[in-house]
Amino acid sequence: MTQGDTRSDKQPRTERGRRTLRKLLDAAAGEFGDHGFHDASISAITARAGVALGSFYTYFDSKDAIFRALVSDMSDAVKQAARAAIDPAASALEIERQALLGFLNFAAEHKEVYRIIDEAEFVDPANYRAHYETIGKRITERLATGGDKGDLRPDLGEVEAWAIMGMNVFLGLRYAIWACENDGAAEDVASRANSILKRGIGRV
Amino acid sequence: MTQGDTRSDKQPRTERGRRTLRKLLDAAAGEFGDHGFHDASISAITARAGVALGSFYTYFDSKDAIFRALVSDMSDAVKQAARAAIDPAASALEIERQALLGFLNFAAEHKEVYRIIDEAEFVDPANYRAHYETIGKRITERLATGGDKGDLRPDLGEVEAWAIMGMNVFLGLRYAIWACENDGAAEDVASRANSILKRGIGRV
Amino acid sequence: MTQGDTRSDKQPRTERGRRTLRKLLDAAAGEFGDHGFHDASISAITARAGVALGSFYTYFDSKDAIFRALVSDMSDAVKQAARAAIDPAASALEIERQALLGFLNFAAEHKEVYRIIDEAEFVDPANYRAHYETIGKRITERLATGGDKGDLRPDLGEVEAWAIMGMNVFLGLRYAIWACENDGAAEDVASRANSILKRGIGRV
Amino acid sequence: MTQGDTRSDKQPRTERGRRTLRKLLDAAAGEFGDHGFHDASISAITARAGVALGSFYTYFDSKDAIFRALVSDMSDAVKQAARAAIDPAASALEIERQALLGFLNFAAEHKEVYRIIDEAEFVDPANYRAHYETIGKRITERLATGGDKGDLRPDLGEVEAWAIMGMNVFLGLRYAIWACENDGAAEDVASRANSILKRGIGRV
DNA sequence: GATGAATGAGGATTCATTCAT
DNA sequence: TATGAATGAATCCTCATTCAT
Numbered sequence: 135m136t137q138g139d140t141r142s143d144k145q146p147r148t149e150r151g152r153r154t155l156r157k158l159l160d161a162a163a164g165e166f167g168d169h170g171f172h173d174a175s176i177s178a179i180t181a182r183a184g185v186a187l188g189s190f191y192t193y194f195d196s197k198d199a200i201f202r203a204l205v206s207d208m209s210d211a212v213k214q215a216a217r218a219a220i221d222p223a224a225s226a227l228e229i230e231r232q233a234l235l236g237f238l239n240f241a242a243e244h245k246e247v248y249r250i251i252d253e254a255e256f257v258d259p260a261n262y263r264a265h266y267e268t269i270g271k272r273i274t275e276r277l278a279t280g281g282d283k284g285d286l287r288p289d290l291g292e293v294e295a296w297a298i299m300g301m302n303v304f305l306g307l308r309y310a311i312w313a314c315e316n317d318g319a320a321e322d323v324a325s326r327a328n329s330i331l332k333r334g335i336g337r338v
Numbered sequence: 339m340t341q342g343d344t345r346s347d348k349q350p351r352t353e354r355g356r357r358t359l360r361k362l363l364d365a366a367a368g369e370f371g372d373h374g375f376h377d378a379s380i381s382a383i384t385a386r387a388g389v390a391l392g393s394f395y396t397y398f399d400s401k402d403a404i405f406r407a408l409v410s411d412m413s414d415a416v417k418q419a420a421r422a423a424i425d426p427a428a429s430a431l432e433i434e435r436q437a438l439l440g441f442l443n444f445a446a447e448h449k450e451v452y453r454i455i456d457e458a459e460f461v462d463p464a465n466y467r468a469h470y471e472t473i474g475k476r477i478t479e480r481l482a483t484g485g486d487k488g489d490l491r492p493d494l495g496e497v498e499a500w501a502i503m504g505m506n507v508f509l510g511l512r513y514a515i516w517a518c519e520n521d522g523a524a525e526d527v528a529s530r531a532n533s534i535l536k537r538g539i540g541r542v
Numbered sequence: 543m544t545q546g547d548t549r550s551d552k553q554p555r556t557e558r559g560r561r562t563l564r565k566l567l568d569a570a571a572g573e574f575g576d577h578g579f580h581d582a583s584i585s586a587i588t589a590r591a592g593v594a595l596g597s598f599y600t601y602f603d604s605k606d607a608i609f610r611a612l613v614s615d616m617s618d619a620v621k622q623a624a625r626a627a628i629d630p631a632a633s634a635l636e637i638e639r640q641a642l643l644g645f646l647n648f649a650a651e652h653k654e655v656y657r658i659i660d661e662a663e664f665v666d667p668a669n670y671r672a673h674y675e676t677i678g679k680r681i682t683e684r685l686a687t688g689g690d691k692g693d694l695r696p697d698l699g700e701v702e703a704w705a706i707m708g709m710n711v712f713l714g715l716r717y718a719i720w721a722c723e724n725d726g727a728a729e730d731v732a733s734r735a736n737s738i739l740k741r742g743i744g745r746v
Numbered sequence: 747m748t749q750g751d752t753r754s755d756k757q758p759r760t761e762r763g764r765r766t767l768r769k770l771l772d773a774a775a776g777e778f779g780d781h782g783f784h785d786a787s788i789s790a791i792t793a794r795a796g797v798a799l800g801s802f803y804t805y806f807d808s809k810d811a812i813f814r815a816l817v818s819d820m821s822d823a824v825k826q827a828a829r830a831a832i833d834p835a836a837s838a839l840e841i842e843r844q845a846l847l848g849f850l851n852f853a854a855e856h857k858e859v860y861r862i863i864d865e866a867e868f869v870d871p872a873n874y875r876a877h878y879e880t881i882g883k884r885i886t887e888r889l890a891t892g893g894d895k896g897d898l899r900p901d902l903g904e905v906e907a908w909a910i911m912g913m914n915v916f917l918g919l920r921y922a923i924w925a926c927e928n929d930g931a932a933e934d935v936a937s938r939a940n941s942i943l944k945r946g947i948g949r950v
Numbered sequence: 951g952a953t954g955a956a957t958g959a960g961g962a963t964t965c966a967t968t969c970a971t
Numbered sequence: 972t973a974t975g976a977a978t979g980a981a982t983c984c985t986c987a988t989t990c991a992t
Contacts, residue, residue, distance in 0.1 A: 148971090151976060170460045172376045175961060186978045191963070227540065256374045256457055263516065270512070277539070286539050293509070293522070293530040294539060300508025301501040308474070308500045312467070318497070326497040334538040335481070335490050335498060336431065355951070379986060390953040392990085401987065556992090559955060578868045580784045583982065594957045599984065635948065664782045664865055671924065678920070685947070694947050701917070701930070701938040702947060708916025709909040716882070716908045720875065726905070734905040742946040743889070743898050743906060744839060763972070788966065798974040800969085809966065 144193050155193045157183040159207070162200050167246025171201055171257045202261060205254045208247045209265040213272070215240035226280025231328040233276075234302045238320040241310035248311050270295050301327055348397050359397050361387040363411070366404050371450025375405055375461045406465060409458045412451045413469040417476070419444035430484025435532040437480075438506050442524040445514035452515050474499050505531055552601050563601045565591040567615070570608050575654020579609055579665045610669060613662045616655045617673040621680070623648035634688025639736040641684075642710045646728040649718035656719050678703050709735055756805050767805050769795040771819070774812050779858025783813055783869045814873060817866045820859045821877040825884070827852035838892025843940040845888075846914050850932040853922035860923050882907050913939055 146152045161183035165174040176197055180187050194200040219236020220229050241248050254262040273295035280286035309323045317323075350356045365387035369378035380401055384391045398404040423440020424433050445452050458466035477499035484490035513527045521527075554560045569591035573582040584605055588595050602608040627644020628637050649656050662670035681703035688694035717731045725731075758764045773795035777786035788809055792799045806812040831848020832841050853860050866874035885907035892898035921935045929935075 146976080147974095148976070150970090154976080172460075176963085177961075188963090188965080188978055188980095189976075191965095192976065197962070252456075253460055256376075256460075266508075266511075287537075290539055293513075293527055294534060296508050296512045297505040297531050297534055300504035300506070300511075302504070303508065304470075304500050304504025305497070307470075307504075309497075323497055327501050330498060330501055330534070330538060332538045332540050334534065334536045335494055336536050350951090352951080358951085380988085381986075392954065392988095393952055395988070396951065554955080555953095556955070558991090562955075580868075584984080585982075596957055596959095596984090596986080597955075599986095600955065603984095605983070660864075661868055663861075664784075664868075674916075674919075695945075698947055701921075701935055702942060704916050704920045705913040705939050705942055708912035708914070708919075710912070712878075712908050712912025712915065713905070715878075715912075717905075731905055735909050738906060738909055738942070738946060740946045740948050741899075742942065742944045743902055744944050758972095760972080766972085787964085800967095800974055800976090801972075803967070804972065 144195070146193065151192075154183075154185055154189060157185060158190060158193055158200065159204065162204055163208075163246055163250065166201060166204065166250050166253070170249070171197075171253050198257065201250075201254075202258045204250055205258050205261045205265070208244075208251055209261070209268075211244070211247065212237070212240065212251070212265075213269065216269075226276065226283060226285035227328060227332055229276060229280075230298065230331055231324050234305065234327055235320055235324040237302055237306055238310050238323060241306040242313065242320070245311055248306065266299065270299055273298055298331070301330070348399070350397065355396075358387075358389055358393060361389060362394065362397055362404065363408065366408055367412075367450055367454070370405065370408065370454050370457070374453070375401075375457050402461065405454075405458075406462050408454055409462050409465045409469070412448075412455055413465070413472075415448070415451065416441070416444065416455070416469075417473065420473075430480065430487060430489035431532060431536055433480060433484075434502065434535055435528050438509065438531055439524055439528040441506055441510055442514050442527060445510040446517065446524070449515050452510065470503065474503055477502055502535070505534075552603070554601065559600075562591075562593055562597060565593060566598060566601055566608065567612065570612055571616075571654055571658065574609060574612065574658050574661070578657070579605075579661050606665065609658075609662075610666045612658060613666050613669045613673070616652075616659055617669070617676070619652070620645070620648065620655065620659070620673075621677065624677075634684065634691060634693035635736060635740055637684060637688075638706065638739055639732050642713065642735055643728060643732040645710055646714055646718050646731060649714040650721065650728070653719050656714065674707065678707055681706055706739070709738070756807070758805065763804075766795075766797055766801060769797060770802065770805055770812065771816065774816055775820075775858055775862070778813065778816065778862050778865070782861070783809075783865050810869065813862075813866075814870050816862055817870055817873045817877070820856075820863055821873070821880075823856070823859065824849070824852065824863070824877075825881065828881075838888065838895060838897035839940060839944055841888060841892075842910065842943055843936050846917065846939055847932055847936040849914055849918055850922050850935060853918040854925065854932070857923050860918065878911065882911055885910055910943070913942075 146155050158179065161179045162174075164182060165179050168174075169178075174197075176190050177187055179200075180190050190200075194203070216233045216236050219239070220232045222229070224232065251262070251265060254265070270292065274290075274292050277286060277290040277294055281288040281290055305323055305327055309317055309320065350359050362383065365383045366378070368386060369383050372378075373382075380394050381391050383404075384394050394404075398407070420437045420440050423443070424436045426433070428436065455466070455469060458469070474496065478494075478496050481490060481494040481498055485492040485494055509527055509531055513521055513524065554563050566587065569587045570582075572590060573587050576582075577586075582605075584598050585595055587608075588598050598608075602611070624641045624644050627647070628640045630637070632640065659670070659673060662673070678700065682698075682700050685694060685698040685702055689696040689698055713731055713735055717725055717728065758767050770791065773791045774786070776794060777791050780786075781790075788802050789799050791812075792802050802812075806815070828845045828848050831851070832844045834841070836844065863874070863877060866877070882904060886902075886904050889898060889902040889906055893900040893902055917935055917939055921929055921932065
């Protein structure tokens with residue numbers, strides 16, 4: 135997790151301070167992920183981080199503030215994971231498949247990220263909305279690029295982007311977060327989803 | 339909202355009791371919808387319902403209990419809305435279009451339902467999961483039926499069902515809950531989504 | 543102490559509630575009087591009142607709120623004590639003597655009142671100012687009445703009223719609150735102060 | 747404000763140290779004057795002084811300590827202001843008028859001094875009491891001197907001194923600290939108060 | 951059934967003070 | 972001396988739940 139853009143005015147000025155801040159962010163990710171925002175307590179976070187209770191307020195103004203910082207961080211991390219999974223030279227459909235596969239793998243690895251971003255709908259709605267609108271825009275752009283390249287239909291827009299995003303998020307919920315033994319591999323899930331994009335679901 | 343099947347163990351025995359119960363459920367839907375589970379208080383619910391604080395516990399064992407009852411109610415309501423929107427005699431693809439359109443219209447009318455079910459992920463995870471698994475199964479069945487009828491590809495399963503469900507939910511979020519002025523009509527959104535199902539997004 | 547005009551929206555509706563409210567006010571007067579506003583704690587107040595911590599918030603919104611209520615109460619009590627000590631039929635100078643004597647006796651009996659009102663300068667400045675301005679006006683009126691009756695000079699106004707009020711307050715501080723063994727009786731103090739008003743301090 | 751006699755045990759040894767100490771005292775006067783003792787924080791004081799938080803404890807043992815140092819300073823300053831306003835060769839009554847006028851002018855110029863000394867009643871009661879007892883003694887002496895000179899009645903003592911002090915303090919509160927547009931000039935206030943001392947308030 | 955007062959565990963937050971650099 | 976991070980006791984306040992009437 136790298137620190138996001140949303141900075142409080144409480145930047146550490148020493149190396150020691152930077153380490154403490156990082157310990158707090160990591161501990162908070164664990165607590166929020168394990169117990170959710172409301173059942174996580176500052177004292178549990180500081181205990182997990184191994185620092186004194188009061189030290190929390192050296193770096194964050196409130197419980198909300200660290201949650202928001204975390205959502206920003208994780209929102210960035212999700213986007214980077216998707217981007218890192220993509221080969222820009224690939225075809226538009228292949229890019230979508232790679233993006234979904236990257237997301238599935240990332241979600242399986244970082245289940246707490248999924249949970250924290252989801253809970254932002256209630257704790258930090260603005261950031262939650264921004265998260266999905268940003269991703270929605272990015273997919274919209276990819277669709278437009280694919281249309282320009284001739285890979286995709288030329289009339290694709292925001293509606294299609296949100297449809298794809300919803301597909302991806304729910305497949306992540308079902309096959310990464312709630313994964314069970316006899317589920318198919320992430321590759322299979324990504325391929326089947328990609329097949330919808332390629333051919334639809336109508337009879338061949 | 340009508341009272342669903344998940345009943346607390348505190349059934350009202352008089353007509354007066356039934357009215358109080360109804361007032362509490364409606365008030366709770368409003369409070370949970372407006373403020374979320376944690377920021378809604380029992381006293382706010384009873385105040386909105388116009389009954390005394392203590393009366394709450396005549397009908398529900400706890401704050402969680404009324405939330406769960408509400409989630410059950412609303413889960414049923416969502417499913418009924420989709421079912422009511424469907425013409426069983428239509429083609430499989432048309433049925434999916436109708437289901438999405440029904441959902442979009444329902445969500446726009448009952449935004450608090452969307453919010454409450456979403457928050458169940460954190461407050462009542464079992465119910466949340468059951469809600470989507472039930473819907474997922476129903477869609478899976480529709481896809482199988484469509485395959486049998488020859489309307490759809492014969493190899494569609496749970497993955498495709500969850501992909502469709504995710505599409506629907508996110509289009510509901512974007513175009514019903516977060517609807518803005520210059521968004522297209524629900525019909526347009528449903529048609530574009532249906533077009534993905536019909537043809538995919540590849541070049542014609 | 544009777545309850546003042548500054549009412550929160552948390553009026554008790556039962557007799558039991560009225561008793562609890564009274565216990566809290568009395569306990570708060572004791573704690574604020576003994577330890578001052580900042581060193582008094584809600585838990586000490588409720589412990590002294592013999593009620594649970596949470597019960598405090600059934601009747602008051604905050605620590606500030608009960609302090610303000612108390613200041614109002616005590617401000618009223620001080621004014622009533624002065625009024626009760628006065629014989630309206632007496633001469634203007636005699637009335638001033640009686641008012642001071644009444645105040646000295648009241649302050650000696652209720653040292654916590656003196657302290658609480660004084661601390662209001664920092665905790666509830668508006669009420670503090672209102673307290674003294676009200677008393678100042680009342681003295682101004684008495685001086686005007688005395689002037690009309692021919693007992694006093696006709697040119698007395700607010701300045702003289704505040705001068706008299708200051709005299710009284712400081713004599714109360716020195717001879718009621720800080721009283722020590724070999725101080726004269728309250729009657730002597732009141733008489734000597736009255737003598738200033740009657741003749742000034744110039745050589746006879 | 748100059749540093750008074752009450753020194754903490756932490757004397758600066760360098761010129762730089764002396765400057766830092768001065769900055770802290772000035773900042774503390776501002777913070778305590780603006781927010782009161784309890785709402786002023788060490789970190790606000792050091793921020794205002796432009797020094798690091800930890801530097802505070804190089805010069806003062808505690809928050810109380812700097813407050814006490816300030817009260818001592820200011821108590822001295824008040825007394826010096828009164829003394830400086832007095833012409834010792836004047837008549838006793840004239841001296842009292844000058845003392846009051848000096849105090850009114852000083853209070854108007856240094857409202858924070860008034861507030862800090864007043865709050866000492868709760869934070870540093872010993873110093874508060876000492877402050878007024880010292881002034882009370884000084885006035886008592888002036889009255890005795892006036893009696894000896896034949897300017898004043900020969901039977902004036904502590905009671906009269908405290909009465910005069912109370913007058914002065916309350917006239918300062920009303921016409922210096924709470925001064926408003928249409929109040930008379932300090933000279934008028936001082937003259938009217940002096941007139942009470944000269945003739946009392948009885949009919950001419 | 952209805953009422954509303956009483957309860958107290960729980961948690962966020964503050965801030966004076968200490969300490970390592 | 973100066974710095975600023977670290978500490979943790981202290982306290983206000985919330986609110987789900989219980990209970991007497």
